[in-house]
Amino acid sequence: MAGFAELGLSSWLVEQCRQLDLKQPTPVQQGCIPAILEGRDCLGCAKTGSGKTAAFVLPILQKLSEDPYGIFCLVLTPTRELAYQIAEQFRVLGKPLGLKDCIIVGGMDMVTQALELSRKPHVVIATPGRLADHLRSSNTFSIKKIRFLVMDEADRLLEQGCTDFTVDLETILGAVPARRQTLLFSATLTDTLRELQGLATNQPFFWEAQAPVRTVEQLDQRYVLVPEKVKDAYLVHLIQTFQDEHEDWSIVVFTNTCKACQVLCMMLRKFSFPAVALHSMMKQKERFAALAKFKSSIYRILIATDVASRGLDIPTVQVVINHNTPGLPKIYIHRVGRTARAGRQGQAITLVTQYDIHLVHAIEEQIKKQLAELAVEEAQVLRILTQVSVVRRECEIKLEAARFDEKREINKRKQLVLEGKDPDLEARRKAELAKMKQRNRRFKDEKQRTLQRKKAGGAGHGGPRPKTHGEPSPAQGPA
Numbered sequence: 001m002a003g004f005a006e007l008g009l010s011s012w013l014v015e016q017c018r019q020l021d022l023k024q025p026t027p028v029q030q031g032c033i034p035a036i037l038e039g040r041d042c043l044g045c046a047k048t049g050s051g052k053t054a055a056f057v058l059p060i061l062q063k064l065s066e067d068p069y070g071i072f073c074l075v076l077t078p079t080r081e082l083a084y085q086i087a088e089q090f091r092v093l094g095k096p097l098g099l100k101d102c103i104i105v106g107g108m109d110m111v112t113q114a115l116e117l118s119r120k121p122h123v124v125i126a127t128p129g130r131l132a133d134h135l136r137s138s139n140t141f142s143i144k145k146i147r148f149l150v151m152d153e154a155d156r157l158l159e160q161g162c163t164d165f166t167v168d169l170e171t172i173l174g175a176v177p178a179r180r181q182t183l184l185f186s187a188t189l190t191d192t193l194r195e196l197q198g199l200a201t202n203q204p205f206f207w208e209a210q211a212p213v214r215t216v217e218q219l220d221q222r223y224v225l226v227p228e229k230v231k232d233a234y235l236v237h238l239i240q241t242f243q244d245e246h247e248d249w250s251i252v253v254f255t256n257t258c259k260a261c262q263v264l265c266m267m268l269r270k271f272s273f274p275a276v277a278l279h280s281m282m283k284q285k286e287r288f289a290a291l292a293k294f295k296s297s298i299y300r301i302l303i304a305t306d307v308a309s310r311g312l313d314i315p316t317v318q319v320v321i322n323h324n325t326p327g328l329p330k331i332y333i334h335r336v337g338r339t340a341r342a343g344r345q346g347q348a349i350t351l352v353t354q355y356d357i358h359l360v361h362a363i364e365e366q367i368k369k370q371l372a373e374l375a376v377e378e379a380q381v382l383r384i385l386t387q388v389s390v391v392r393r394e395c396e397i398k399l400e401a402a403r404f405d406e407k408r409e410i411n412k413r414k415q416l417v418l419e420g421k422d423p424d425l426e427a428r429r430k431a432e433l434a435k436m437k438q439r440n441r442r443f444k445d446e447k448q449r450t451l452q453r454k455k456a457g458g459a460g461h462g463g464p465r466p467k468t469h470g471e472p473s474p475a476q477g478p479a
């Protein structure tokens with residue numbers, strides 16, 4: 001197997017890799033580094049935790065060392081936390097160069113950022129919204145001469161999810177030179193491949209890991225079929241069991257909304273679990289602090305929304321629990337990819353209600369693997385059921401008293417005003433969009449169900465074998 005030197009990297013970079021204990025390049029690094037060094041655009045699609053970041057950081061640093069200037073490289077990424085993580089890799093690997101980097105993300109002081117940008121850092125790592133704001137409001141810096149444009153989690157940057165980057169990306173793409181190298185990476189590139197190919201036209205090199213399953217082999221993937229109302233009791237039980245059985249442990253629990261995230265965190269703390277929340281309604285400083293405490297194992301449970309589902313590299317995470325079944329297979333792939341990274345073992349447990357079974361089937365179809373059922377001692381869940389329900393209700397009341405929803409609305413309006421938008425107009429536009437999305441989703445679900453019915457008429461599906469609605473389950477007790 002080729003080492004880092006054989007890929008064409010200079011000895012100082014090989015030495016940096018050695019110091020960081022990166023002994024052998026991973027397959028995505030072996031595939032992409034030579035192509036990037038040759039000057040080609042690159043689309044790299046490899047499983048979560050497979051070393052995609054170093055696959056672009058190393059060749060960029062090599063090219064930077066040959067012709068150092070600022071701003072040499074722009075990296076775009078969908079979340080603020082991820083921007084800091086990528087910057088750290090640049091900093092550590094680029095230490096001998098005296099690399100100057102600059103992180104441009106929302107929630108931080110704009111004036112300080114503008115000053116840093118004007119000092120011509122070698123590498124700028126940014127979330128699209130804030131960088132576009134700077135481009136629109138300032139002429140003290142330019143990205144007209146960058147050599148490299150990297151889009152990490154490229155499919156997320158291009159898709160129109162709840163945070164839509166389209167307009168900001170247009171601003172940014174209008175400000176970068178046409179003659180550049182474009183590098184696009186993600187564990188789930190294929191869905192947006194056509195759009196991505198439009199961005200990378202300079203002898204594009206496409207690298208995709210060939211594997212029968214789209215998730216990591218070392219990942220044990222399970223599901224627990226639970227009635228909606230008793231999910232929390234199962235969650236408490238799962239965490240308690242894990243805590244009892246392991247000395248050194250860290251768990252990430254994913255939820256679908258900021259409010260659910262906050263309530264769950266409060267509830268777990270009431271049960272004396274060391275939990276901390278991470279969601280987009282928190283102030284940026286609180287977000288960083290929460291993540292830092294989780295990374296250093298001061299808190300062993302991170303309750304997060306999908307703001308943490310992509311890219312975050314925390315080696316100590318042994319378990320990912322999906323408190324809700326992700327609506328899209330690719331969200332599942334990224335969430336469970338927070339564990340079992342860089343060859344380590346990990347476990348993913350998805351709580352599935354009777355309404356989510358079609359989602360599990362869609363996930364299984366995409367990842368090309370069936371989830372196994374996790375055996376849970378239901379008698380033990382039953383024992384804590386009432387207590388968990390009461391505590392959860394208490395937490396909800398407390399959160400309502402703290403006017404969580406109201407604060408969220410005020411924050412949103414403030415943000416829109418800052419962006420120069422009319423909050424009421426935006427609300428109407430969003431409602432329209434939501435309606436359209438709902439119609440599309442219903443149509444898709446219906447299509448999925450028809451397909452499943454057709455399939456079931458044939459060979460029959462081997463996914464989660466749900467108990468039928470009428471079948472007794474101890475957990476359907478006095479919730």
Ligand SMILES: Nc1ncnc2c1ncn2[C@@H]1O[C@H](COP(=O)(O)OP(=O)(O)OP(=O)(O)O)[C@@H](O)[C@H]1O
Pocket residue numbers: 021022023024025026029046047048049050051052053054186187310311312313315337341342
């Ligand atoms: N050649 C290597 N040998 C050993 N470990 C490596 C190597 N390259 C990277 N790593 C480590 O693997 C871990 C995962 O890398 P990275 O965060 O780049 O994954 P990724 O492919 O970007 O994952 P995701 O899709 O979740 O963003 C990091 O801790 C990194 O230091």
